[in-house]
Amino acid sequence: MEIFTQFFDQLRLHEKTTLFFSTGAFLISIYTLYKNHLEKIRILVYPSDFVGLVIQKGTELVPKFNLMCNFINKSTKVGAVHRMEATVTTPDNANYRFAWNLFYQYLPGGEIMTKQADPYPLAVSSRASALVGIQFEGVQTSEKFPWSEGRYKIEIFGWTNRKHRRQKINIKSTFHIRISSDKADQLWRWFTADDKEWENLKDPHNAIAIRVPVEEWSDV
Known part of the structure; x- marks a missing residue:
């Protein structure tokens, strides 16, 4: 020196x-x-403040939920989200796997949602964000999916700049929802709705999303 x-x-x-x-x-x-x-691409995903539990006429045995996801790119290069999936853990610790099924958007008025596109790789510009409505769909069950009263854990995860599902996931967020007795009653009502009730709903897709608030979340 x-x-x-x-x-x-x-x-x-x-x-x-x-x-x-x-x-x-x-x-x-x-x-x-x-x-x-x-520099590695670093994209974070943040859920909105509610989940829409979807009931659709004719596909009641297929569990679905809608979630607005805010993707934020922390790096200086463009990143691509190639796939998103989710795991739902029920109050009795049963696990259900979901995969993204479609992108949706709200029609004018902000009440009715409609399909925007089938899933495709989402490009997120450097130091930018992208707010996307994603519907996650599970596997058809032998009985109606038990959106019963209680607390649920939901993990959403995906692959950024990795095209193959067998590669390690590098984007993740975990949060909880609690289905109240009132929300559980609403879900059951639409599980068992007749043709007249669906007709009166006047939804173009014969579907309804029951909103359940997100309690807490973490990106680790």
Whole structure:
């Protein structure tokens, strides 16, 4: 360290200036290389403040839920979310697997949801966010899916810049919902609704989403 100090003291002013700027340019080059080529894509997903538990005429045996997901890209490169899935743990600790089924949007008025598109890789620009309505669909059950009263754990997870499902997931969020007795009654009503009730609903897809608030969430 002392030798370096003596060497630096002996340099002329213009030599010191040249050395300073050369060192700065080198460090900037290293930083640019890291940002452009080595930095990992880091996308986070945040759920909205409610989940829509979907009942649809003719497919009551297929469990579904709607969720507005806010994807935030923390990195300086564009990232692509190739697939999203979910696991729902019921109050009695049964686990159900879901996969994204479609993208939805709200019609004018903000009450009726409609299909926007089939799932496709979502591009999220650098340092930007994308708010997307996703419907998750489970596997058809032998009996109606038990959206009964109680507390549920929901984990949503996916693959960013990874096209194959067998690769390690690198985006995840966990949250809980609690179905009250009132919400459970609403769900049961539509599980057992007749043709007249569906007709009176006047929904273009013969479907209804019962809103249940999100209690808490974590992105780990």
